Amino acid sequence: MSDGSKKQPKAIPSTVVDLLVSDIFRKNGVKEDEVKGKLSDEQKKWIKEMVQELSGQVDSFVNSNEKDKKE
Numbered sequence: 001m002s003d004g005s006k007k008q009p010k011a012i013p014s015t016v017v018d019l020l021v022s023d024i025f026r027k028n029g030v031k032e033d034e035v036k037g038k039l040s041d042e043q044k045k046w047i048k049e050m051v052q053e054l055s056g057q058v059d060s061f062v063n064s065n066e067k068d069k070k071e
Contacts, residue, residue: 012055021051 025032039047 012058016058017051017055020054021047 022032
């Protein structure tokens, strides 16, 4: 298989990520306006890592569904 034939995974639009994060905040009773600017650098890093991990899981799920449809 040549490098040109490999497909790059589709990036998740930032609007989807924003929706997921705001939904998680809402379900846990977190008000966005109250926490903005109050997060420590460590908390911000943790949230970014969590979002990246979730994005990877969603990409894997979407790719496996697309692969199943082709078979």
